Amino acid sequence: MAERTFTSESDELPEDGRDGLLKSLFAEWQSMMLGCLMTGLSAVAVALLMRDWAANAATAAIVAVAAIRVLLLKDHRAAARSLDEGDIRRLETQYVIAVCAYLLAIGALTAIATTCSSDPFVLVVVTAMWATNAVAIAVRNFAVEKGVGWQITAAATPLACAFLVRGGLFPFLVPILVGPVCAFIQSSAARLRNTFLSEMSYRRRSESIAAQFDFAINNMSHGMCMISADRLVLVSNAKFAEFFGMAPGASLAHVDFASLLSQAIERGAIARENADKLLDLVMTPKADADQCDVQIEMVGGRVYDVTLTRHDNGSCVIVVQDVTEKREAERAIDHMARFDSVTNLRNRRSFETALADTLATARASGARTEVLFIDLDRFKQVNDTLGHKVGDKALVIAGDRLCAIAGKDDFIARWGGDEFVILRSRLAGTTDVENFAARVIATLSRPSSIEDAEIVLGASIGIAVAVAGEPSADVVLQQSDMALYTAKREGRGRYRVYEDAMRRDAQERRLLELDLHVALAEQAFTLVYQPIVDLETRAIVGLEALARWMHPIRGAVSPGDFVPALEELNLIHAFGAWSLQRACADAVRWPDHIVVSVNVSAKQLEADFLYEAVRRALHAAGLRAERLELEITETALLRDSEAAQTTLQRIHALGVRIALDDFGTGYSSLSHLMRFPLDKVKIDQSFTALSDNEEKAAILIENVARLSRQLGMVVTVEGVETVAQLERMRRLGPIAQGQGYLFSKPIPSVAVDNLFAGKSSLGVA
CATH class of the missing domain: 3.30.70.270 (Reverse transcriptase/Diguanylate cyclase domain)
Incomplete structure (x- = not known):
């Protein structure tokens, strides 16, 4: 870095530059007082030898001004601890005036002696006195640049005048001797002043860097220590002191590392075995590694990672990191991972x-x-x-x-x-x-x-x-x-x-799942409809939509196989939406009093898909809500009864009918008849097939039919295959509707169209 040059007092000084300059004026006060004393004694000796009034006056002035300078020194030392900018300028001015007066008096005595005395002793004394005080301008008084010029002028003017008055060759001494000496003093003072200010600026920067370094290392999250080749602590920070159980401000400089460990053991900050581990780390260099790591657990339970890095000169740097929380976090993460x-x-x-x-x-x-x-x-x-x-x-x-x-x-x-x-x-x-x-x-x-x-x-x-x-x-x-x-x-x-058969079943199920994805995408499913008949009039009052799937290789696949698979694949909602749309689109072509029934699985009741699917299907087909009926099994209601109740109530509010399907095969809880918004109860075909001797079953059917009728619900019996079964069901109670092969097998929508067009008829009139 290039050295900075201060060319004038107007240059920017360091923050404490002017105060430092002032202190330099009054520095080495003992030598200043000794100089004043010797100068005063020399002047008195000259005055005594010359016995001249002018010499006496100059000597008196020298002594008086010297006394004033001593008083100024005393004033400065008294105010040295509390100087402001005004005090500094005042003392500078007083000092320059006093020195100028002092040098003017010395110059006057020298001029008088040179002009009036031929005594060699006198001439030697005054010459030495003038020369030493003139040189002192550069050595002591360089701090005030303008003051140096005034001091040189005060010292040289009387002597130059004396040489000019003396005549002869003496006037030539002014440019030959006095001028160069004054120039030398001026340049020396300037050079010393610049050196002083540069050193002060450098020291200031060094102190600032040192303070920043000290601030940095003492605010590190890690402890840090530098150890010399002879194992003495050179530099350390507060965290490192805390590591050894010491106060944060404790100084470890030049402390032997082994002694530091011994003190830490005595304070109970570290266990001996861990201290030995650290000492071995520092004292025993590893041939194959410049950096070594060790983990230390302190007496208080905190855990530290200690990293030592060696330098080629034998010194080393130790970095200590508190990893207690880190290790606990790692343990927590490991626990969460396992x-x-x-x-x-x-x-x-x-x-x-x-x-x-x-x-x-x-x-x-x-x-x-x-x-x-x-x-x-x-x-x-x-x-x-x-x-x-x-x-x-x-x-x-x-x-x-x-x-x-x-x-x-x-x-x-x-x-x-x-x-x-x-x-x-x-x-x-x-x-x-x-x-x-x-x-x-x-x-x-x-x-x-x-x-x-x-x-x-x-x-x-x-x-x-x-x-x-x-x-x-x-x-x-x-x-x-x-x-x-x-x-x-x-x-x-x-x-x-x-068992191995389970793998074959799983593979078959996987193939079925793939086929279902394709079938749903290509709409390979169809709906057939089984008529529901009014038992009094034998007229068709509704049709139940039943899904069919004809696979090109498997052939006809039963709903009992593909519906559970659709539920597992979470495709049942898409399939249900298609079924509703297809059934509503077909029903809109039929007579206005015909109701179409669509089966709903348990999984369809678990979310809002069903409500939206019903609403969209009705809107798309233009079918009145009263002509759509959803058939729900008891098992579906039990699977998530709260969700099922909410969903069915919303759908029922649209005007859609709700039927309880396969009654008697599930939990057969009569509370379902009260809790859910039901319009119809369908008695399972397993009861229809019972003989006349099944008295308990007959009583059950009769009472359920009467109770349902009293609650305003329509009762439908399923699985009617013979006239005898039909007559037996009619005798048991108010059963309004029937469904089964006696009336019709499930038929495609085209056959239903023909049925209502009068082109065909049911099996039983």
Whole structure:
């Protein structure tokens, strides 16, 4: 960096520059007083030898001004601690005036002696006195640039005048001697002043940098320390002092590092074993690494990462970072990565790792590996009706019960949602997995009370077994999932062990699912209609729409096969919307009193899709709402009764009729007749087929028919195939409508058109 030059007092000075310049004027006050004393004594000696009044007057002036300078020095020292800008300028002015007067008196005495005395001693004394004080202008008084000029003028003018008056060769001394000396003094003073100010500016910048560095390292989040090659602390910050249990402001400079560790042990800040670890890190260089790391746990429990970096000269830098919160966060993240946040059981990822490890061990030992895939029955209903908070507590209870019943070596995890998995390892040739599964179902089926609500869940379990580590983890999980699917399809609340036939069923189901996607996209489904007849007049009052699917390879696929698959694929809403649109579009061509009935599955009642689908279908076809009837099974109502009730009430408000289908095959709760907005009850065909000797069934049908009629509902009997069945149903009570093969099989819409056009007729007149 180039040195800065201060050319005049108008140049910008450092903040404390002017004060520093003033202090330089009064610096080394002992030498100034000694100089005044020696000058005064020399002047007195000259005056005594010359015995001249002018010399005496000049000497008196020298002594008087010297006394004034001493008083000014005393004034400055008294005010040195509280100087403002005005004080500084006042003292500068006083100092310059006093020095000028002092030098003028010395110059006058020198001129008098040079002019009036021929005594060599006198001439030598005055010459030395003048020369030393003239040189002192540059050495002591350089601080005030303008004052230097005045001082040189005051000192040189009397001497120059004396040389001119003396005549002879003396006048030549003015340009030859006095001029160069004055110029030398002037330039020397300027150079010294610039050097002084540059040094002051440099010191100021150095102090600022040092302060910034000190601020930076003492506000670091990490502790930092530099250690010399002889293991003395050179630089450290407050955090490093805190690391050793010292006050933040404690100075560690030039403290031996080993002593620092010993003091920390005595204060109880660090355990001896950790102190030895740190000392070894510093004292023993590693040949293959310039940087070393170690983790230290302090006595208070806080954890620090210590990083040491070595320099080629043998010194090193230690950085200490408090990683307590970081380590706790890492532990929390690791826990979240391996454990379920709701049940605190292991999660899916942990289970997959454990299964892979268990199978690897089993390949060597030949042990059996058993996987139980558990699905909680009725959990969705609990979660939807009582809220997620209750649902989470139900999951916790289920997890606790599984832990209580499982063996100490069994691995239990929450797979996700309402699914759990258990991993068991057993010796070859031993198994109680089916008994264990039965106990799990019984345990999870016990009632529990959560927030004043009685909860009864249950479980379905799929079991897969690997022997000697085979098959692989992925295959075992697939097998347990297929077994679970089979258990749920067979009625829930049961377990199934994987069989090869399940894989074939799964593959067939997968192909069916692919075909369903294509069929829905290409509208390969059709609707047929079965007439509903007024039993008094034998007239058609309605038609029930029934879906059919003719596959090019499979042939006719039963709704009992493809409707559940549509529900699993979540395609039932799209299929239901198509069914409603097709049925309404067909019905609008038929007589205005004919009602068209469309079956609705349980899953369709779970959301607002059904309401919107009904509204759009009616609007698109231009069909009056009273001519559309939705048939709902009891099972569908129970699946999510609150949601079903809300949805059906909204649809009923449009004017659409609601029929309870297959009454008697589900839970047969009479409360359904009161709770839901029903317009019709359809008695299942299983009652129609009963003989006259089935007295209990007859009583049930008779009473349900009468009760329904009293509640304003129409009663329809399904599955009427013979005249005898028809007559028996009519004798039992007020049954208004009938449906079955006795009247007509399901027929396509074209046949219905012909029927109403009089081109065909029903089977029974």
